[in-house]
Amino acid sequence: MQIPALSDLALIADQPLQRQLYQAFSLRIRDGLWREGQRLPASRQIASDLGVSRNTVTGALSQLIAEGFLVARPGSGTFVAAGFERHQPEAVNWQQQPQLPGLSHYGTALAAKAMPEVHAQLPFTLGIPDLRAFPLSVWNRVQRQQQDRLHLLGYDGYQGYAPLREALADYLRVSRQVQCHADQIVITQGAQQAISLCAQVLLDPGDPVLVENPGYVGARRALQAHATALTPVDVDHRGLQPAQLPAASAAKIMYITPTHHYPLGGIMSAPDRLELLDWAARTGTWLIEDDYDSEFHFHGHPIAALQGMAAQTPVLYLGSFSKTLFPALRLGYLILPEPLVGPFLHAKRHMDGESPLLQQATVAQFVQEGHFQRHLRRMRVRYREKWEHLAALIASELDGLATPVAESAGMHLVLRIPGVNDDALVRDLTDAGFGGTALSSYYVGQDRPTGLALGFANTDERQRIAGICRLRELILSHRKS
Template structure:
């Protein structure tokens, strides 16, 4: 029996109705090669005989043969024909057809022990299929974002953009955007900086990751507000830092406690304008005390101002960075909470001596931030749309916290004491009849609401049971509906 006749005895699966015929033939022949039904060195049939046998066009068979040769499964000898390649390893399994008895040993390669340690507490946030759901705490009022205006700005930028904007970008970020940010943070929270001190990041999380990588060595002590921002804790812990939970009171982080616990800590993470999640503002005395400690300990301070622009009485609080005379504060901001979640653009304001190192590190991670998105945002800011949107949102969010507080006082009296916060996009509700905020959260989530227990943000210092409630992204009707459901859930013990 000839080699070609041997091949004709192979049973090939019938093609599915949705599959291209050339791909079906390629897949079946590849499976036969990998399963050793076609031995290395065996001569393949002619394209003419295959066309006749399976009622295929010559072009279809040629396309399948060309793909097999391109991927190294076959070789062609001029004047002789096409042969199965000899170098395919024994036991290499087909992705489409597994042999009855697996050959070889499954790989035992695994992620590192260090990664296993820090990943065990990481919760991946699922992509929501709706907006404005009570009481989602991380979402601004996406439904009120001026999409048409953004689209017009984007269209104009894309039409007029020089071809250089489609090329390799600056690792530090688009220069016009950095200038716009320097003017914005200088006018509002009073940050003192030039455009050259700004590094554009993919949101706050990348900024925290960069800071952790460059400024923290494994084993370094790091002060962390307790309770505090969980993803900052995870970013710092990822580098092998020894987290030092420092308690928080009505004046913010208790610096004296930090000095007692770890006087030579390398870094402190704080949210001074609107402490996450307690919502308090760090007092002037504490700010000065924290800066004095950092200067004496040669430590760094991360000032995370994730939603500092949203204050509903008076002007935004001046940044801690404005008081820094020793150059130890790194100011971190984001546009995610101020515009919309999908805009993964944030920034750091760095002391001048850190700029070159961070620019180099930023280039290693992903070369540079997306230039066209930066160009659109730069125009959005410089044309005044950003400032107008913030002013409008301050008014709307102030109205929404009023709605939430009024509805809570009416329907949740004796069950949940909702704080009438003066800043931010979320608040706390102190539980009155539940001892465990995690049990209450589980009960409430079963009814479709999105709440978080305060205890999930604590490390060492326990707090009374409370629920985190987002209000900025919910319209008044949804807030009232959410309060009604909350009342039902919290009454049903």
């Protein structure tokens, strides 16, 4: 039996005709309008009936044959393939959106959350370096040199590009006093993936984990994704105080930012860091050391990493190039005790495979040729000037309204602002064209101080003046309402 004439098929002139034919024919087969074994008119006849070229028709028919909707029988014609009667509307009505399979408990919780609105690169947005000061011409030259190397277009390994790991090991030994060699380094898709890998390899569902309070929200989310039980440990402007930790603990992991607390900026003293290492060894707790922003210490040299303060420490050290180079790079790294390297590589293989090879090679050469260190030295000077200017503005414009938590390090500054709804304050600040994060969002529990975290690295002098003046107006307005 032949399919009847196609005169009822209407085509839209300004859309691809071949695609329209493919969609119309496949839909008629799926809906049962064309049945198994029915023969289509010849391609020349279809073209004549619809007023299109024969090439358009043969292209659509060839795609339908390749996908199994039609069968071509030489000398006989083209026919509707078998098997589609099992998928007719009376069996499953796809037009009415049937019930989809359910989500996990974690997926259900995520579905109930509103996706936060992203305001890209507003002045005072946290985590954005001074991109205008990045040596883009040097970076582009290095990248062009790497693009000519054919082996960088293929695969290299899950652990990361060896020259980059070697350059990192050399740099971190000198600048951060980290004790490591290249074989202990795993290159990741940013710090967030590094935290997720730690949770995946080291934790079972329900395992207790200690986190700083206030602390990095991204770390809490990554750990909670593995159904862990988070226990907050209070932190003040001095960083975590080991005396607050329980003498005995069942925690498998503690996530910590000891050399520049996020977000308050506190720096743990050397005796406190050593005491924390002793506590971790006694209790059998892994310490995940996130070395966030520690390169940008404005008075003296950067504080030495916790990982390098003793031999055989139970520390997993992580960092990224998002702040030291630029966020779009999406490259981070983990430094692991040697017995953990194998399991972490298997986990990374299962999670996402290799990190981008060309970018790794570009960073490796950028470090090896000294551009990375020179860039960091320039940024320390630049960020110190911005921090001092912002601190002076706050002292003059926000006196009596806000109190800075003024540690001289990093790329942001925290203000305590009592008596305001800081979520609403951030919304109004965003509407005025400025970024910032509510201080309360970093806390767990009911007692949440209010205030703002302001990133200053991506601001110029005019933006800082305008932003702080606008913030003064908003604080006064919120306190009146």
